[in-house]
Amino acid sequence: MHENKEEYIHIKYEKRGLWNEDLLVFESLPSxxxxxxDNIDALKHGNVVRAINxxxxxxxxxxxxxxxxxxxxxxxxxxxxxxxxxxxxxLLPATAIAVRNALKEFNIEATLKWPNDVMVNNKKIAGxxxxxxxxxNLLVIGIGLNVNIDSDYLGNLSFPQAATSMMIELxxxxxxxxxxxxxxxxxxKTVNALYHYGVPYISxxxxxxxxxxxxxxxxxxxxxxxxxxxxxxxxxxxxxITDSTGKEHLxxxxxxxxxxx
Ligand code: BT5
Numbered sequence: 656m657h658e659n660k661e662e663y664i665h666i667k668y669e670k671r672g673l674w675n676e677d678l679l680v681f682e683s684l685p686s687x688x689x690x691x692x693d694n695i696d697a698l699k700h701g702n703v704v705r706a707i708n709x710x711x712x713x714x715x716x717x718x719x720x721x722x723x724x725x726x727x728x729x730x731x732x733x734x735x736x737x738x739x740x741x742x743x744x745x746l747l748p749a750t751a752i753a754v755r756n757a758l759k760e761f762n763i764e765a766t767l768k769w770p771n772d773v774m775v776n777n778k779k780i781a782g783x784x785x786x787x788x789x790x791x792n793l794l795v796i797g798i799g800l801n802v803n804i805d806s807d808y809l810g811n812l813s814f815p816q817a818a819t820s821m822m823i824e825l826x827x828x829x830x831x832x833x834x835x836x837x838x839x840x841x842x843x844k845t846v847n848a849l850y851h852y853g854v855p856y857i858s859x860x861x862x863x864x865x866x867x868x869x870x871x872x873x874x875x876x877x878x879x880x881x882x883x884x885x886x887x888x889x890x891x892x893x894x895x896i897t898d899s900t901g902k903e904h905l906x907x908x909x910x911x912x913x914x915x916x
Contacts, residue, residue: 663690666707671836673732673843676701685711687731688784688797695788695795700735703839707831712799714782715771715908716877720799723808727820728800728834732842737792739850744892744907745857747771747785749849750796752860753842754781760837763824766866769894770908773800774866778819800838803828854890861888867911872896876909 667680684706712720773781801820883896
């Protein structure tokens with residue numbers, strides 16, 4: 656393990672990760688994704704790293720993922736995708752579908768906003784960060800799910816996109832371990848389904864709750880901002896939009912904002 660192993664001692668070590676592999680629970684880590692990537696040599700397919708308190712959670716493009724102590728689910732799942740012919744990029748939508756399915760079990764209906772947001776009532780409830788270790792090719796899929804964050808906390812952060820939590824939606828607090836178990840169960844099922852049925856399974860499930868369906872949107876890819884009509888998620892995970900001249904544009908990543916009708 657990496658030199659920081661002495662610094663962060665895991666508090667639980669259970670066989671309840673994906674496919675019954677180890678789940679490592681830490682009292683506190685800066686970032687579960689960063690820890691997993693730093694210690695990737697000691698991890699394998701199906702391991703899950705969870706932090707009760709995540710002090711420097713990160714989003715895409717090194718943005719900050721905020722979570723007050725002990726309120727949220729912060730975890731990273733390790734997937735070895737090297738033996739599959741399905742595009743690795745499909746693990747990201749598969750994970751979003753798994754989060755949606757877990758929320759459904761708590762009576763919360765969510766929609767999926769390409770590429771990595773899970774939304775409830777037009778507010779972000781979860782974000783996903785997928786990173787690949789370049790040497791082992793292991794995929795680290797980080798999930799941040801707002802469970803017991805209250806609206807005062809979220810309001811003070813004033814994110815560009817409105818945010819919510821399970822507690823705000825149902826006016827109820829949730830036991831984090833129960834939410835974690837449910838989520839790992841739906842994640843395992845969804846990844847199994849991807850490997851068994853292939854990409855069509857993910858496309859079909861995505862369409863059932865596609866947040867962008869029928870919308871005009873702008874996508875900022877970092878290099879350009881293009882506005883157009885949403886034309887679906889492709890079978891490799893890319894987003895397609897059609898601009899006002901009829902030209903089609905494909906994106907691997909970017910920030911999507913909806914245009915007001
Ligand atoms: C994401 O990035 O949404 C990916 C978040 C992944 C977090 C997990 S937690 C476990 C694992 N370990 C990590 O270190 N990370 C992963 P992005 O699409 O770039 O969105 C980030 C933006 O979401 C921020 O710039 C804020 O505007 C907003 N944001 C931050 N915290 C939030 C929260 N708790 N709820 C809703 N929005 C939030």
